[in-house]
Amino acid sequence: MRRTRIWALVAMALSAAVALTAASAAQPIEAGEAPGVLVSRQLMESRALGIGDLVRLSADPTGGRSRTFRILGAYEPTPDPMRFAQPALEARLHLPDLLALSGNPSDPSASDTVSSINVALVNPADADAFARDVSTRLPGTVARPTSAPDDRAGTFLVIERFHLAIASVTMLGSAVFLLALMMMLVDERSDVVGTLRLIGFTRRRILMQVLAEGTCIAAVGTAFGIGFALIMQGAFNRFFQWRYDTALVFLRITPGVVAQSILLALPLGIAASAIASWTLLRRHPLALVRR
């Protein structure tokens, strides 16, 4: 039922734990049969490394017990929203190389020790039962399904809630702005509205006309707003990707977001037109034409 697989490649953060020295450093590096290593693009750039370079890696901050590796390639690290503000200075080693580098030489079991094991189940639906089974049979180990909620999910739920709250306040401000604009738009044409009332147009008919106009304005405004957001999306992402040197996408306008915007903006625009025109239509036609 269970098929256990230890990933051959382990990503290891090198910024703090592993000292890295380029071939150009003072101490010469013997090439020999140097094992291969992949280096993140950010680390390649920050240390001016190139493919084929020999580097020395060590798990000791003093640089002791270092081993020589040859850079076989560069990779773009999988963007991690939890660590986007930290430079992705990392490398990928073959698991035996990493264990040989980081293990305690006086401890024979160190070369057989890993921090975690990824398990692919034949039936992913059994994940919960499997995790419980492992915890019972192997005391001291922690087994959890990858779909289990963790701190990461909680973090993004909170951030989403915060952005929703900010959006609500912004919507309130926008609604006031819209109302002010529509009131002025209608008010500027009080003469025309007054004249129309005097020649027999009913309040209902004028209201419908203003509503139709408000709908058109709201539709154009919504389309413009969505278009502007789509244009800004690229600029926003490019700025933050440059700022944090990451491939992470910070802003994505999905069809759902567009639909949400339309559902909010159109009714708000129409409601603002209705309120603004109603305040005008309540007045006497003679007052509207200032007579």
Add this chain to the structure above:
Amino acid sequence: MLRVLRLAWLTSVRQPGRTSIGVLGVVAVGALLFDMLLLSRGLVLSFRDLLDRAGFDVRVLATDAAPFTGPRIVEADAVAAAIAALPQVEAVVPVSIREADIVSETAASQPPGRVQFIAADPQARPMWTLVDGRDLSAGAGANPPLVVNRTVADRLSLSPGSTLTLRGACGPDGSVLPPVAFAIVGVAGFPFDDAAAQTVAGRLSDIGRLCEGGMELGVDMLLVRSNQREGAGRAAAAIQALLPPLHVVTNEELVERFSRVQFSYFRQISFVLATVTLFFGFLLITVLLTASVNQRLGEIAALRAVGLSRTRVVAGVLCESVMMVGAGAILAVPVGLVLSVWLDDILRALPGIPSDVHFFVFEGRTLVAYTWLLGAASVGAALYPMRIVATLPIAATLRREVVG
């Protein structure tokens, strides 16, 4: 000047609907702007306050890795003694943090509850605040003393006098260590705890009972209180000169590092939102004032014709803008404060955030920045309508009004 203000006031109250909407718009915009200013430095201020509250202003680590994630300081006693001998230093406290599993509550089918064990010198001033019982320095008889946080005390129904058995989760390669029984002597609040944190504190000398190797493996950090005359900077420099391989960092430097890396997201988001909000407010006032002036062109031309100077009429428009923004800005401060409490509650639910940390923190300079920004927006928003009034052709406008 008073006449100009009176003219602006009368113009504003003559159009109560429009003025109200303008003020309401500024309240919404101003509240959001105020909150974004609070957010821009709130986390940094709160974090600095948290660090300062511990009573130590310099931290000594083995490397520049984040605290408790890097290698430990070995021969900590000798290092601490050397640092304590410096004239710039008032006190040194070695601190280590280990993880331990709660043994007494462990059921076979469930993973044990895990606590963070802070080991510190019991004679030094504690970095936690005692809320019940006694501190570690008082001792506990046969079993080593332990102070627990409120979460652990409530969850396990512990109080001073109870016993808690822990098993160190710090054995080499995850090996199972023997359990150790501790006597609870007190319940305390730990400054860096989040709402769900399970933290306990014991004597540094007891870490050897909990974890193999104990003190020989070194301590995570040395907390240093600088001599008040010398200050943290000089103390840090003296320690660095004495022990060059160690990483010495002051609270200021730690805060600066965190604000540059870990906290930068909220600074960026607050900058973007503050800019958008301010532009929005500027646009709102410009549109309202322009429309108001356009509707009163005949009236303004008549005032000019009867002798009001151009400067006075233009100043009236400026005053109108300042009054509208001013009224909105004043009302926006309490609204913003209430809003910030709500937003702060949302963000403080982030996992791992200490309970005492706040994202929105008020300081005097926030109010100054807020006043300057809205003041500039009110002046900027008035520029276009002021230009309309300043360049208004009196005779042509009056004629158009009469003919219209």
